[in-house]
Amino acid sequence: MKVASVLIPLPVPEAFDYEVPEALSLANGDLARGDQVAVPLGPRLIRGVVSEVFETTGSNRRLKAIDSRLDDPPLPAGVMDFVEWAGRWTLSAPGEMAATALKGLRAPRPRPERRVRRVGERSPSRATPARTGVLEALGDRAMPPADLARAAGVSSGVVKGLIDEGVLEIIEIAAEAAFDRPDPDHAPAALNGDQAASATAMADGVSGGGFRPFLLDGVTGSGKTEAYLEAIARVLRADPAAQILILLPEIALTQALIERIAARFGAAPAEWHSGVAPPRRRQVWEAVVAGRCNIVVGARSALFLPFVNLCLIVVDEEHDGSFKQEEGLVYHGRDLAVARARIEGAAVILASATPSLETLWNAQSGRYDWLRLGARHGTAVLPDIALLDLRQNTPDPQTWLSQPLRLAIGETLARGEQTLLFLNRRGYAPVVLCRACGHRLTAPDTDSWLVEHRYTGRLVCHLTGFSMARPKLCPSCGAEDSLVSVGPGVERVEEEVRQLFPEARTAVFSSDTAPDARSARALIQKMTDGEIDILVATQAAAKGHNFPRLTLVGVVDADLGLRGGDLRAAERTYQLLAQATGRAGRADRPGRALLQTWTPEHPVLTALAAGDRDAFVEAEMAEREAASLPPYGRLAAIILSSENAAAVEKTANDLAQAIPNAERLEVYGPADAPLALVRGRRRKRLLVRADRDVNLQAFLRAWLQRVKVPGSVRLTVDVDPYSFL
Ligand code: ADP
Secondary structure, rough: OOEEEEOOOOOOOOOEEEEOOOOHHHHHOOOOOOOEEEEEEOOOOEEEEEEEEEEEHHHHHHHOOOOEEEOOOOOHHHHHHHHHHHEEEEEEHHHHHHHHHHHHHOOOOOOOEEEEEEEOOOOOOOOOOOHHHHHHHOOOEEEEEHHHHHHHOOOOHHHHHHHHHOEEEEHHHHHHHOOOOOOOOOOOOOOOHHHHHHHHHHHHHHOOHHHHEEEEEOOOOOOOOHHHHHHHHHHHOOOOOOOOEEOOOOOHHHHHHHHHHHHHOOOOEEEEEEOHHHHHHHHHHHHOOOOOHHHOEEHHHHOOOOOOOOOEEEEOOOHHHHHHEEOOOEHHHHHHHHHHHHHHOOOEEEEEOOOOOOHHHHHHHOOEEEEOOOOOOOOOOOOEEEEEEEEOOOOOOOOOOOOHHHHHHHHHHOOOOOOEOOOOOOOEEEEEOOOOOOOOEEEEOOEEEOOEOOOEEEOOOOOOOEEEEEEOOOOOOOOOOOOEOOOOOOHHHHHHHHOOOOOOOEEEEEEOOOOOOOHHHHHHHHHHHOOOOOEEOOOHHHOOOOOOOEEEEEEEOHHHHHHHOOOOOHHHHHHHHHHOOOOOOOOOOOOOOEEEHHHHHHHHHHHHHHHHHHHHHHHHHHHHHHHHHOOEHHHHEEEEOOHHHHHHHHHHHHHHHOOOOOOOEEEEEEEEEEEEOOEEEEEEEEEEEEEEEHHHHHHHHHHHHHOOOOOOEEEEEEEEOOOOO
16 A cells, blocks of 8 residues: 655644555656645645655555645655754654745735737727727737726726727736846946955855855955855856845845845846735745746745755845744744755855854854955945943933934034934833832733833833833822833934934834834835934844945944843844944945943953954853853753643653753753743743754654643743743
8 A cells, every 4th residue: 555644734743644545646647755735634625745655565554545636836855855854953843844835825826917908800880089099009919908098098988898899808817927037147246356256156166066055254345245146146147047045134124135136137036025915925936836936035934935946045144133933933044044055955155244153163163165255345444433431421311322422423414424323122211110119010911021112102012012001100009100211212312312403304213113124115215315314223224234324323222232141142242233333334434333331341342342353253152162052062942831830830840850861961940931921821941951962852852752741831942042031
C-alpha cells in the first residue's frame, strides 16, 4: 500500500499519514512531495501538503485516504526542505510553517477586469458622430468601458447604448499581474572602488553556485544598497530567470527601496508584507512559484514564498530586532534567511552599518565573507557626535532639552536646515502617578504602566493596547486632580519644541502618528521635501531613511536603552543611536549629532562619540565570551502562561523536575517573568544556556517530551530569544 505523510496547515505537532488511492497516481503521474492535496480531517476536507510518499506492506492502523490532488502548484523542494527545517529549529509544528508558506494562496484572486470589444462587424442601427467616434477609438481592441468613453470623449451612456444594442459586448479578463522583467542595464550607477569590489565579490559568489554568506559592512550612506543592487544586476545578466529576495525589517522602509529598484532596473519589484492587499499577495505568490517574478522586496514572512530559482537573499539592516517574530511562530528572520540560502544553495548578503554581534562573530571566524565599504560616498561625511553631559547642562524642571541642544536647534533652523529629535518613547508621558499616595497607574490585567497620550487624551498600555480615559480621581486613594505625568514621550518633547520655536514647522513621527505604510510614507515625503523643520521621532524614523536637508540629530535620552539591562541592551543602544545619528548630513551638508546623557562615561556612549565601533564590539564580545553568552553560547527560553496561576506553577515545577542530564548546559528558573501578568495570564520563564557544540534542540525536545502540559497552560519555546520579558 502507498502512504503519504501530509502536513496540515494547522497547529498540529506532526504530519498525518493517509492512504494514497491508486486512482490518484493514475490521473497525473505519481503523487510527490510538495503536492497539495485535500484530505479528510474529522468531518471536513482540509488542504494539506505532501511531505513524503512511501510504500508499506499493510499497516495495523486503518488509514483514511487522500480525497484528491488539488490543482494548485506544488510547493518547490526548497520550500519543503525549508519549512521542515524551520519547524525543527524553532520547535514548532511543521504544519504551521507550511501554513505560512501557503498564506498567499489562501487569499482571494483579484476580481476579473471588465472590458468591451466589438461583436463581429455589427454596426449600430443609428450612427451618430458620438457612436462612430467610440467605434473608431476602440478599433479591434478590448478596453475597459470607462477608458473607452474617455478616449472617445463621450459619456458612458453612449458606450452602454452600444452594448445594449449588441454592437459591443462585455468580456471578463482574469487580471493576471504583469511582473516586468528587470533590465540590469537600465540605469547603472558608477560605483566607487570599494563598492565595485564588493559587488563583484557578491556576484561571483552567486555565479560560483552553492551556499555563500556575506556580511556587507559599511557606515550609513557608504553605498551598501548601491553595491548590492549592482550585484543583483550582474546576477540577472548571467541568469535572466534568477530570483532575488530582499528582506527589510520594517514595512515603512519598503517604498523607498522599491522606487530605487524601479529606477535602477526600469521595473518595479514585487512587494510582500502584511500591508499588501490579499488579492495582490495571491498574484505575487503565483508569479513567484511560476518563476514570472524576479525580485521580491518584503518583510520576514517573504522567506516562505515558493521561489523556484532563488539565487540570492539580501537581509538589509540585518542587526534589526524587528526581524525577530515574537507572536505566533517565534523565529528570527535573519537566521532563517541564512538557513533558506543554505538549503537553496544560494548566496545571502547581510547588510548593516552596525552588524549584530552574532554576524560579526561569523565574519571574524571566517564563516561569512566580510566585505567592508569605507567612507560615505562622495563628499558626504559622517556627522560629528558630541555627548551633552546633563549633569552640567541640566534642563529646567519639566523640560527635556538642554541649553546647548536648544541653541543647536535654533542655529539649524536659522540656516534653513532640518533637525531630528530622537526619543524612543511613544506618547506624552511614560508614567502617570498620584502626587497624594504615590500610586502608579497600571493596566487592570497587565503588569505594565499606562502611558499618557495627549493627542487622544487616553492612557494606553503599549503591551496589550488597553486604553482608558485619564481619570479625574486617583483610582487608588480617590484624591482629586492629583495625577501627574512623569517623564517625556515624543508628544511632550514636541510640546516643548513648539513653545521654544513657534515659527518652526514641527511634527511627530511614531507608530501613533504613522500607524500604517501610507501615513509613514506621507510623513517621510514631507520631511524629504523640506516641509518639516523639526521632526520628533521614535525609532520609526531613525532607520534607513535619506533626508538630504537633515543636519542635526538630537538624542533626547541616550541612556534610555541602557537601563533595561538585558543581554543586548548595550548592543541595541549602540545600533539604534548609530542609526539615528547616521541620519544627519547625508548629502552635501555636514551634519552633527548631540547626545544628552547622565552617564557620558558609559562605554557605549564614549565609543559612539569617538566613532569607534571596533572598540565597542571588542569590549562587548569580551563580556559575552566571559559569560559564555551569545554569540559564544546559545540560549533558549521556555515561557509558560495561563489564567490559572496554580497550573502555571505546577507545570513550571514539573519542568524543573524533568530536566534531562546534559553537559555544558544550564537551566535557570523557573522564575516569574518580568512581565508576570499579561492580559490576566500569569507568566513564568525558564532559560537554557548551552555551549555552541551542544545540540540545543535535541535537548529541548527530550525535555518537553517528559512533561505533560495541561490544556490551560500555553508553553512557548523561544530559540535564541531577544526579549526577556
Ligand atoms: P547605504 O545603503 O550604505 O546607507 P546607499 O546605497 O543608500 O547607502 O547610498 C547613500 C546615498 O549615496 C544614496 O543617495 C546613494 O544614491 C548615494 N550613492 C552611493 N553610492 C553611489 C554611487 N556610486 N554613485 C552615485 N551615488 C551613490
